[in-house]
Amino acid sequence: MANYKYHILICGGTGCHASQSAQIKENFEKIIVEKNLQNDVQVVGTGCFGFCEKGPIVKMLPDNTFYTQVTPEDCNEIVQEHIIKGRKVQRLLYLDPKSQEHKSDSKHMGFYKKQLRIALRNCGFIDPENIEEYIARDGYKALASVLEQNDPQGTIEVLKKAGLRGRGGAGFPTGLKWELCRKNAADQKYMICNADEGDPGAFMDRSILEGDPHTVIEAMAIGGFCIGASKGLVYIRAEYPLAIHRLRIAIDQAREYGLLGNNIFGTDFSFDIELRYGAGAFVCGEETALIHSMEGQRGEPTFKPPFPAVEGYLKKPSNVNNVETFANVPVIINKGWEWFSSIGTEKSKGTKVFALAGQINNVGLIEVPMGTTLREVIYEIGGGIKNGKKFKAVQTGGPSGGCLTEKFLDTPIDYDNLIAAGSMMGSGGMIVMDETSCMVSVAKFYLDFIVEESCGKCSPCRIGNKRMSEILDKITKGNGTMEDLERLKNLAKVIKDTALCGLGQTSPNPVLSTMDNFWDEYVAHVVDKKCPAGQCRALKQYVIDPEKCKGCTACARACPVGAIHGTVKQPHEINQEACIKCGTCYEKCKFNAISIK
Amino acid sequence: MDKIIIKMRKDVSDKIIAICKNFNNDPVELINVLHQTQDFLGYLPAEAQELIAEQLHIPTAKVYGVVSFYSFFTMTPKGKYPISVCLGTACYVRGAEKVLDAFKKELNLEVGQTTPDGLFSLTCLRCVGACGLAPVAMVGDKVYGRLTPDKVKGIVDEYRNME
Numbered sequence: 035m036a037n038y039k040y041h042i043l044i045c046g047g048t049g050c051h052a053s054q055s056a057q058i059k060e061n062f063e064k065i066i067v068e069k070n071l072q073n074d075v076q077v078v079g080t081g082c083f084g085f086c087e088k089g090p091i092v093k094m095l096p097d098n099t100f101y102t103q104v105t106p107e108d109c110n111e112i113v114q115e116h117i118i119k120g121r122k123v124q125r126l127l128y129l130d131p132k133s134q135e136h137k138s139d140s141k142h143m144g145f146y147k148k149q150l151r152i153a154l155r156n157c158g159f160i161d162p163e164n165i166e167e168y169i170a171r172d173g174y175k176a177l178a179s180v181l182e183q184n185d186p187q188g189t190i191e192v193l194k195k196a197g198l199r200g201r202g203g204a205g206f207p208t209g210l211k212w213e214l215c216r217k218n219a220a221d222q223k224y225m226i227c228n229a230d231e232g233d234p235g236a237f238m239d240r241s242i243l244e245g246d247p248h249t250v251i252e253a254m255a256i257g258g259f260c261i262g263a264s265k266g267l268v269y270i271r272a273e274y275p276l277a278i279h280r281l282r283i284a285i286d287q288a289r290e291y292g293l294l295g296n297n298i299f300g301t302d303f304s305f306d307i308e309l310r311y312g313a314g315a316f317v318c319g320e321e322t323a324l325i326h327s328m329e330g331q332r333g334e335p336t337f338k339p340p341f342p343a344v345e346g347y348l349k350k351p352s353n354v355n356n357v358e359t360f361a362n363v364p365v366i367i368n369k370g371w372e373w374f375s376s377i378g379t380e381k382s383k384g385t386k387v388f389a390l391a392g393q394i395n396n397v398g399l400i401e402v403p404m405g406t407t408l409r410e411v412i413y414e415i416g417g418g419i420k421n422g423k424k425f426k427a428v429q430t431g432g433p434s435g436g437c438l439t440e441k442f443l444d445t446p447i448d449y450d451n452l453i454a455a456g457s458m459m460g461s462g463g464m465i466v467m468d469e470t471s472c473m474v475s476v477a478k479f480y481l482d483f484i485v486e487e488s489c490g491k492c493s494p495c496r497i498g499n500k501r502m503s504e505i506l507d508k509i510t511k512g513n514g515t516m517e518d519l520e521r522l523k524n525l526a527k528v529i530k531d532t533a534l535c536g537l538g539q540t541s542p543n544p545v546l547s548t549m550d551n552f553w554d555e556y557v558a559h560v561v562d563k564k565c566p567a568g569q570c571r572a573l574k575q576y577v578i579d580p581e582k583c584k585g586c587t588a589c590a591r592a593c594p595v596g597a598i599h600g601t602v603k604q605p606h607e608i609n610q611e612a613c614i615k616c617g618t619c620y621e622k623c624k625f626n627a628i629s630i631k
Numbered sequence: 632m633d634k635i636i637i638k639m640r641k642d643v644s645d646k647i648i649a650i651c652k653n654f655n656n657d658p659v660e661l662i663n664v665l666h667q668t669q670d671f672l673g674y675l676p677a678e679a680q681e682l683i684a685e686q687l688h689i690p691t692a693k694v695y696g697v698v699s700f701y702s703f704f705t706m707t708p709k710g711k712y713p714i715s716v717c718l719g720t721a722c723y724v725r726g727a728e729k730v731l732d733a734f735k736k737e738l739n740l741e742v743g744q745t746t747p748d749g750l751f752s753l754t755c756l757r758c759v760g761a762c763g764l765a766p767v768a769m770v771g772d773k774v775y776g777r778l779t780p781d782k783v784k785g786i787v788d789e790y791r792n793m794e
Contacts, residue, residue, distance in 0.1 A: 048760040052767070052774030086763025235720035237760035272666060272703055273756065275772075311666055313701030316757075330661030332700040348659070391721030391762040398763060429720065465720045479723055483757070489700070 038076040040117055041095040045158065047082030047241055047399075048276060050090040054106055055079075058090055061109040075117060081245015083158040084399040085145055088128065093140070093158070100140040101126040131395070131417060144396075148415050150377070151401045152385045153201075153361035157245030162280050165287040168248040174293055176367035177252050177259075181301045186216065186260040189367065196371035197383035198363070202228060202319070202356030203434065203460045204536065205382070205449040208363075215261040215343040215353040223263035224352040225254050225305075226342075227360060228324055229270040229277070232316035233432030234483060236463035238387040239357035241399050243270070243277035246361065247284035251307060253360035255294065256367065258305045261353050266307040269324050273314065281309065316433075316487035319461075320535050321354040323489065334491045335535035356461065358387055378404035382448035392429075392465040393420045402447070409443040412466055423468035427551070431460030433480045433487075434540035436547025437473060456547045458540070472569035473552040474559055478506040480544035488538070495538035498529040502545060511572040514560040523549065568630050574615050575631040580605035582627035589619035589628065639678050646671060647679055651686035658687045661697055665704055674708045710745045710752035712790045714738075716768045719758030726779070727766035731755065733780035734768070737787050750794065751787070 044050075044059045062077045083091045088102035092112065099122055101112065108126060115121045127136035128143055140146050151157075160167035168174070180189050194209030215223065227250060231239040243250060254266040270278055285307055288294040296304040310328045317323045318333040325347050327333035346352025362384060366374045375383045382404040388411070391397050395417035402411060408428055412418070419425050427437040436457035438445075445451050449459050467476065481503045490496045502525050505518050526542035533539045549556060558564050565573040578589075578598075585603040590596075597613045600606030608619070620628045639647075650667045654660035664683055669675050675698050684691040698704045716722075716731045735741065738751050745752040761767050764776025768786075775786055 048774075049763040052759075052761045052764060052776055086761070089763055232757070234718070234723075234757045235762060237758065237762065240760050274760070311662060312703075313662055313666070314703035315701050327662065328659075330659045330697070332696055389721075389762060391765065392724045397721070397765070432720075463720065465724060467724055471724055476724075479720070 038074060040075045042075060042077045042112075043080045043093040043095065043158065044078070045081075045083045045089060045091040045093075046079040046162075046276075047086070047089075047157075047244055048237070049082070049086035051276065053090045055090040057106040058092065058104055058109060061106050062113070065109055065113045069113060069118070071113070071117065075113075078161045079163075080160060081157040081162050082154075082241040082399055083140075084149075084154065084241075084401075085140075085143075085396065086399065087395065087397040091158075092126075098139045098141070100128060100138060100143070102128050144417060145398065145400075145415055148406060148410055149401055150385050150403050152365055152377075153242060153358050153387050154245070154399070154401045155365065156249065157241060157399075160246065162245055162247055163283050165248060165284065165291060168246070172368055173248055173364075174252050176364035177255050177293065178299055180256050180259060180367060181299050181303055184301070186262070187213075189256065189260050190216065192367060192371045193363070196366045196374040197378075197381075198359065198366060198374070199382065199449065200356060201358035201362070201386065201461070203431070203458070205459060208355060208359055211343070211355070212257060212260050212353060214341070215263075215351050218344055218351040220351050222265065222348075222350050223261055224347045224350060225258040225261060225263045225266045226324070226328075226347065226352055226354045227254055227266065227268040228319065228321065228354050228356045229268055229274075230312045230318045230324060231271060231274075231357075231461065232319045232487075233461055233463045235391050235465050236389045236432060236461050238389055238399065238462045240271075240274050240277045242357050242361050242387075243274070244280055247277075247281045248288065249364055250281075250357055250360045251284055251288050251294065253363035254307060255298065255305045256363055257353065257355065257360070259303050261351075263353070264304050264306070266305060267310055267328060267347065268307060269310045269312060269318070269328055271314070272311045278309065278311075285309075315489070316483070317489045317535070317537055320537050323535070324354065325352065332489070334489045335537075337534065358462070379446060379448045379451075381450055386447065386459065386462060388462045388464040390416050390464050390466070393423065393468040393471070394418070394466040395420055404448045405446040407444050407446055408438065411447070411464070412443070416466065419466065419468050421468075423470065425466070426469050426471055427467045427473065427476075427548075429457075429465040429467065429476070429544070430463065431458040431540075431543070432463045433483050434458060434537060434543055435460045435463075436543045437467075437476065437551060438547075439551045456550055457543070470567055470569065472510075472565050472567040473548040473555050474506060474510055474565075475567075475569050477545045477548045478503065478510060481506060481541075484537075484541045488541075492532075492534035492538060494529045494532040495534070495541060498525055498533075499541055501525060502529075502542065506545070509556070509559050510565070510570045512559070512563045512570070516557075516560055519549070519556055519560060571615050574617075575610060576608055576613060576615065576617070576620060577629055577631055578606050578608055579627045579629060582625050584625055584627070586624070588622045588624065592618045592622045594618065639682070643672070644682055647682050648686060651683060656687050658689050661687060661689070661694065662701075665694075665698060669704060674705050676706065707743070707745065707752075708749075709754075711750050712770050713752045713754065714768060714770050714787075715754045715756045717757070717759050717761075717766065718755045719762065719765075721758070721762035722766035725765040729780050730766050730768060730778045730783065733783035734787075737783050750790070 092101040092104045198208045199205040315333045318327045320335045323333040323335040342352045387401045488495045583605040590598040597609045680694045684694045740753045767776045
C-alpha cells in the first residue's frame with residue numbers, strides 16, 4: 035500500500051456536490067499527476083463534513099487544515115502553496131466572524147467545538163465507496179464479535195442497557211423493539227431500514243448513507259442476527275440518487291468480502307440486503323405504510339396492533355429502524371453500553387444528528403450530545419441569526435413538531451423535554467426563524483404540506499387538515515374572525531384524538547404550538563388585520579412618504595392597476611382600495627420613499 | 632370482458648414486458664416496475680399501466696391507484712428540461728415561494744404543467760438536501776443554489792440558448 039504524505043479530502047455530500055465538488059476532485063487529481071505527486075498525495079472524495087454553509091469543503095491531512103468555499107480554480111493554488119511550499123492558503127481558511135481571525139483547524143471552529151460525532155463518526159473521514167477505509171476504522175468488527183459470541187439476546191441486552199432509542203421520531207427503545215421481534219417465531223423475518231426521509235428540511239439520513247453506508251449494512255446484519263432474520267431491506271427515497279448509488283456499491287463490496295451472503299464469518303448466519311425505492315410519499319415514513327409500500331401497494335398506514343414485530347412485511351415478523359439508529363449500533367457494541375449511556379441525559383442517551391437550517395449563519399449537519407441546549411446549538415454551533423436579526427422561533431420535528439420560542443432556548447434537548455415544550459424530537463430537522471417569519475404563515479406552510487401528503491385513508495386527517503388550512507388561508511388574507519381561531523383549536527384537538535396513524539395524530543402540532551406561543555400574532559391578523567412580520571401579502575399596506583417622494587412618477591408608471599396618483603415633481607399617493615399589493619412600486623422607487631406597513 | 636387495446640409501439644411494449652419479467656412479474660415489485668418504466672418512458676401513460684397490470688396479473692385500477700398515490704410518478708410527459716423548485720422548509724423560509732413565482736411568470740406555467748414546445752416543465756419538490764444553498768431549484772440533475780427571483784430569467788435563458 036502506498037505511504038502517502040498528504041491526503042486531500044473533498045466533501046462529496048449533496049450540498050457540496052451541487053457546488054461543483056466533483057469538478058474540484060477531478061482538478062486535484064489532474065494537478066497531482068501533472069506535478070508527479072501521485073505517490074505522495076492521495077485525493078479522497080468523502081461524505082458530508084456538515085458545514086454546508088461554507089461548502090465546498092476541502093480538508094488536508096495530516097495537518098487538519100480546513101478550506102472553505104473552494105472553487106475548481108483554487109485547486110492549483112492549494113497544491114502549489116500548501117503541499118509544495120508548505121504554506122496555508124489564508125484566503126480560503128474559515129474566518130471567525132467574532133474574532134475576525136482565520137482558523138485553520140476545524141477543532142477550533144465554533145461550529146465543531148460543541149459537537150460529538152457518533153452516528154456521523156466516519157462522515158467526512160473515509161471514502162464511502164471503499165470498504166477498506168471503513169474496515170480500517172473498526173468497520174465490521176462489531177458484527178464479527180456479535181457472531182463470535184453467538185448470544186443474540188446478550189447483544190439485545192447491551193442495546194437495552196445502552197439506552198438507545200429510535201432516532202426516527204418517536205424514540206422507542208431499540209433493544210426492546212428487537213427483543214419483541216425476536217420472540218415471534220417464524221420461518222422468515224425481515225430487518226428493515228427506513229431511509230424514507232420525508233421531512234422537509236431534513237437530510238441527516240441521506241448524509242449518513244452518502245458518507246458511511248457500511249455502518250448501516252453492518253448494523254442491519256447485527257440486527258438480523260439478533261432477531262433471527264436472514265433478509266434485510268432498505269426502503270430509500272428515489273429522490274436520493276447519490277445515496278442509492280453509494281449504498282449499492284457498499285452492498286456489492288460487502289458481498290464480495292463475504293460480509294453479506296451465506297455463512298458470514300464462517301458461521302451459520304446468512305444475511306443479505308435488497309433495496310426498495312420510495313416514490314415520494316411522506317406518509318411512508320410511518321412503519322406500517324412503509325411496509326405496504328414495499329409490498330407494491332399504496333403506502334397507507336394500518337391500525338396497530340398487529341405491530342410489524344408480529345405481522346410485518348409479507349405478513350412476517352419485521353423490525354423497522356431508521357438510518358441514524360442503525361449508525362449508532364456498531365459503536366455501542368465496540369465501545370460498550372457503559373460508554374454510550376454515560377453520554378446524554380437520564381432518559382435520552384447518546385447523541386442526536388440535526389439538520390440545522392433556515393435563517394442561521396452556519397447551515398449544516400450537526401451532531402450533539404443529548405442535553406445540549408437550543409441556545410448552544412443556535413448561537414455557538416449555528417453562529418447566531420443571519421444578518422444580525424432577532425431570533426424568533428426554532429421549529430423541530432418537521433410537520434409533526436412545533437415551534438419553540440426564546441423561553442425554551444435553555445431547555446436541554448432530549449425526547450421528553452421537547453415533548454413537554456410542545457414540540458418533538460422528530461427525525462432531526464431544525465429550522466431557525468428570525469423576526470421576519472410570520473408564524474401564521476409557517477403553520478400554514480406545514481399544514482399545506484400535510485394536506486398534500488395526507489394519504490386520505492382516515493377522514494380526520496384528510497378532511498380536518500383541509501378545513502384547518504382553509505381557515506388559516508382566510509386568516510392570512512385578513513378575513514379571519516375570533517371564532518375561526520376557536521374552530522381551529524377544536525379541529526386540531528379532534529384530529530389529534532381521532533386520526534389513524536402517528537403522522538395524522540401529530541399533524542396539528544405546528545398550528546397548536548404556534549397558537550400557544552404566538553397567540554398575539556394570530557390575534558393581530560384577525561383583529562387588527564395586520565401581519566406583524568410583514569409577510570402576509572393581503573395584509574400589507576404600501577405607503578408613500580411625502581417627504582421622501584420626489585414625484586419622479588416611476589412607481590405610477592410601473593403600477594399594473596393604476597393605483598398611484600400624483601403630478602410630476604409632487605408627492606404621489608397610493609389608492610389603498612385599488613392596490614393589489616404586488617410590490618412593484620416598492621422595487622421601482624429609487625428614493626426609498628415607499629414603506630410597507 | 633373486452634380485450635385491452637394496446638396502442639403502443641411494439642418495441643416500447645416489448646421493453647415494458649421485459650421490465651416486468653425482470654422482476655418475475657411479481658406484484659410485490661410493482662413500484663420497482665413503475666420506476667423503471669418511468670425511467671424509460673419519462674412518464675406513465677395509461678397504456679403502459681394497462682400493460683403492466685396485465686403482466687403482473689393485477690387489476691389496472693390497482694396500478695393506477697399506486698401511480699396516483701405517489702408524487703414521484705407522473706402521467707404527463709415532463710419537459711426536456713424539467714425544472715423543480717425546492718419547497719422544503721429551509722428553502723421556504725429563505726424565500727423559495729418568490730423564486731417559484733418568478734419561474735411561473737417567466738415560463739407562463741403553473742406547477743405540474745409543461746410548456747407547449749415541450750422544453751420546460753415546472754414542479755415543486757420537498758428538500759433536495761442542499762439546505763446550505765437555500766433556496767434551490769433543479770433543472771434536470773443540476774442544482775442551482777442561493778436563488779433570487781431576478782436570477783430566474785438567466786437560468787431559463789441558459790437552456791433556451793441551447794436550443
